[in-house]
Amino acid sequence: MSSRSKKSFPLLALAAATLLSLQAMPAAAFQRGVTPGAAAVQAVTDRLIVKYRSAAGADAPGASAQARAKVIAQQRGARLGHLRRLADGAHVFQLDRAMTLAELRRMGEELRNGDADVEYVEPDLIAQPQYTPNDTSYAQQWALFEATAGLNLPTAWDKSTGAGVVVAVIDTGVRPHADLKANLLPGYDFITSTSVSNDGTGRDADASDAGDWTTAGQCYIGSAATNSSWHGTHVAGTVAAVTGNALGVAGVAFGAKVVPVRVLGRCGGYNSDIADGMVWAAGGSVYGVPANPNPARVLNLSLGGSGLCSTTYQNAVNAARARGAVVVVAAGNANVDAANTAPANCAGVVTVAAVGRTGAKASYSNYGAVVDLAAPGGDSGAGILSTLNAGTSTPGADSYAYYMGTSMATPHVAGVAALMLSRNPTLTPDDVETRLKGAVRPFPGACNGCGTGLLDANAAVDAAGTGTVATSPTPTPTTTTSPAPTTSTTTTKKGK
Structure with a gap:
């Protein structure tokens, strides 16, 4: 996968588009003053x-x-x-x-x-306006609503917002962004090396992102200096940014909650830490770590490295799935066959390729038989806008930025999985994967090796069916021969 490149952009404070398109839908399914998706659906x-x-x-x-x-x-x-x-x-x-x-x-x-x-x-039937967030930069979030390559989320939101579902963002940790923190649950820092964690400590209950900035040559001989990516904050915002608060951006599953699991820091993260983070996120037991009080039904891994799926990775995937968690993984950003990209090539994961705003395969996106489906990741200057931090090294002020990559496509799919599980908590990981892969439309542009199609959130929510409420069960590294950890999959490309 490619090395990372990133840049923060100021919030574009433009009013959200009205987008009050009508659909034939039950009158009771949308009521002003009622949280979308919460109203009775008996038409x-x-x-x-x-x-x-x-x-x-x-x-x-x-x-x-x-x-x-x-x-x-x-x-x-x-x-x-x-x-x-x-x-x-x-x-x-x-x-x-x-x-x-x-x-x-x-x-x-x-x-x-x-x-x-x-x-x-x-x-x-009675037509109603689809739910349209009043978040000030919603109009710039083309991936959520545009007809060409968007997810068709406004229609889906009238049926589900992800309420009651926990999504684990297994990444660099998060910042307590004002447009995100209300949807954050307590997480955990699984980084064992203090040189990687960059916060002076090893594993602890603080999953906040201390920054992953590096100096030249720090990761391997010849590696470039980089600013902090705040990648986990961007991914978490795509999943579940607070929505309808007249601020910033909207999240795909804004009714869901996010458990941040910190596994990536300076120069990336060790597979062993990532594997433990996956098991813990799903509610499994990890030696020396308190139990996760909020087991996740969806695990988002916008990370990876080259090589076959290791036994360590596969065991972690199996453990998470056994506890009912759907594991969603980025295909990678090197424009190569993802068969040699882990954990995208592990059995039982939902592997996600990226498309740009035209609906064609993003220039950087990996592809191949292991890819299940595609979602918006941005390309050619049209990136994915989400929550970020303005600090170039240590944390600064809240900000927003456009990023591009399969790292950005993956949380779109993870968010839609949360919408499905909120509507039907009885779905198994296999159920979710099968229905996600079926809830697609043809690619508007060329996307060979991108799976079954381009995800349609409304079709996915419909495919989830309904079920009785149940208790939840218990930018890309470049692998080197250096003894240092691999470079993180965090931010893959910059947008503008």
Whole structure:
């Protein structure tokens, strides 16, 4: 994978686009003043549309047809009357009470049964504005809503926001960004080496990012000096930035919570630390470390290195999956076959390639048979905007920045997995992977070796189905022969 390059950009304080596109959806599924996704989803409406072949173009259907419709309504304790004719010749009937979709569909079946004059019957559903965040830079988050390569999240948010789901961001740690901290849970720092941790200590309960800046030659002979990436903060913001707070950006699963697991620091992180972090994040036991009080159902790993999937990595993946956690991993950023990129090539993980704003494969993205699907990661100057920190070495002020990479595509998929699990907590990791891979649309541009397609969040939430609420079960390194840890997968490319 490629070495990292990064740059912070000031918040573009532009008002979010209105984007009040309408969809045919149940009236009860969206209510102002109610958290999106929290309202009851049993649809109701008080109108029925009927198309009669013989009454096409007539002001009203015949008396016998109206009488039959009235009798069918009366059998359900309702009164029905003809309201008006549509432009296409169909007719709208008004009921004196609202009915569920199931009731209306049964009425439609009875109207069609034995009457060849009925062409079709359908409920007259109520359209509502899709949930549109008021976050000031939402309009710049093309990956969430644009028709070409966006995730179709506004429609999905009316059904699920990720509430009740915990996502572990296994990365550089996080900063307590004002647009993120309300959705952060206590995490853990799994870095054992103080030279890597850069915070003066080894493993401890402080998962805050101390900065991963380096000096020239520090990681390996000839390595360049780098500024701190604050990569984990960017990834966490993509997953679950606080949304609807009239500040900054929106998160994919803003109803979910993030457990930060710090495994990457100066020059990257050891596989052994990453593996322990994965097991702990999912609720497993790690020697000498207190149990995670908030086991995650989704693990996001925007990291990796070259080589085959090690036994250590595979054991950690297996342990996490056994506890019900979905493991989502970046494919890598070297524009090569991901078959030689770990842990993207481990069994049982959801491996994510990146597309740019056109929907074509991002120039840097790895590809190949191990890739499951693709999501927006940015390319050609159109990056992914998320939370960051302005410090070049040690922490500074809150900021926002555009980053590009499979590191950015991965949290989009992890966030959508959280939306699915919130809607149906009974899904297994295999269920989630299968339904994610099926909830895609064709690539708008060339993306060979990018898996089954481009993720569609709304289709994924629909594919999750529904289930009873259950308790949650228990930018890319360049590998070198240097004894120092591999360079982190943190930020992969810069945007502008």
